[in-house]
Amino acid sequence: MLCVGALVLGDALTMDTVASVRGPVGPRTVPLIVGCALLLVSVLLAVDVLRGGRGEAEAGEDVDTSEPGDWRTVALLAGVFLAFAALIEPLGFPLSGALLFWGSAFALGSRTHAFTRDPLIAAGLSLFTYAVFHLLLGVPLPGGPLMGVL
DSSP states (O other), rough: OOOHHHHHHHHHTTOOOOOOOOOSSOTHHHHHHHHHHHHHHHHHHHHHTTTOOOOOOOOSOOOOOTTTHHHHHHHHHHHHHHHHHHHHHHHHHHHHHHHHHHHHHTTOOOOOOSSSSHHHHHHHHHHHHHHIIISSSSOOOGGGGGGTTT
């Protein structure tokens, strides 16, 4: 945690910004706060461990630790994310995002019949996300073949 905090602070402090363009709160503000918080928490945790503090076992969840992990779900989700990364340029965000949301729902256990609820929700969520980022926030996302339609 100490290394991550130092990395975040190092990146924030070496970030090139122009004061006249950025306004009173620039792009350095949040990384500086997060980096300082990471450094503070890492020091507090190190002091706690050196004083003999040990974390308690989680008592709030009903988890059987003797069962193996669900690597099939992890592999499916990793495949969905890799496919999204590979398809975002040629297909654009609306189509690849719909595949991402639909594939994630499938990997996490949704088993509705094909071409019913899940693909429609995934398409709607993807179009809504594209519209919010591209049109409202001004973050350019690749539109792909739907660029002329949207």
